[in-house]
Amino acid sequence: MDRIFGILIKQANNVIARDADKFAQTLDLTGMQISIIDYISRYENDQNIFQKNIENEFNIRRASATSALKLMEKRDLLVRVPMQNDARLKRLILTPKARRLSEQIHTYFSNTETKISEAVGVENVAAVKQGLKNISGIFED
């Protein structure tokens, strides 16, 4: 019987998340933490990063983002610094410790991306990525 989309996506997500957790453990971090470090380090040159960006990027609820970021602050991976013109807005800035780790983390994600692209088939990458974006779009209210 044909496998349903929901299951195929869940399975792919599980294996990717587990592999990321396994790598993260070697740095004494979690998969979510390395993902957030990688996200900030990729975007911080172009823009200020706020909690809202993390919530959108990882599609996580506000409460989950708050607790993840607070824990990262406690573990000296980032600081949350109020903006001068609006103290309610806090920029997320990586610490030197996170910055040191970010190169290895980036290499890991980059290798993973290559492995996935090869598995999908280079000629299908664009279609698969666009398909996934469209899926995320349809369930949003």
Next chain:
Amino acid sequence: MDRIFGILIKQANNVIARDADKFAQTLDLTGMQISIIDYISRYENDQNIFQKNIENEFNIRRASATSALKLMEKRDLLVRVPMQNDARLKRLILTPKARRLSEQIHTYFSNTETKISEAVGVENVAAVKQGLKNISGIFED
């Protein structure tokens, strides 16, 4: 900047899982429970279903499967019946209660599948599904 695969898959997985949870709540069930009911009801005519099949289908660990199935037994959604020739092997059989719900559940998943296929574009469905299967393959040990 190009979005990475891991994130796109995670986002798609999140929106699908949330939508399933939302529907499941209307039946006083969880997303995992309706997924398991749907899986068993789709396959039970062709084969015996064991816990191992659930672990493989949903890519979940043994302990998670055990606790999910025990809870479903407690909630009168399925029974775990030892095989006559090997009592360690327990077949999973839906209760009348789950069987009554399974039609609505199947309709929900079938509608979701249609929505996803339309979002992906009918001409891309095969490539995207195959791509997802390949991704699940590469990280397995």
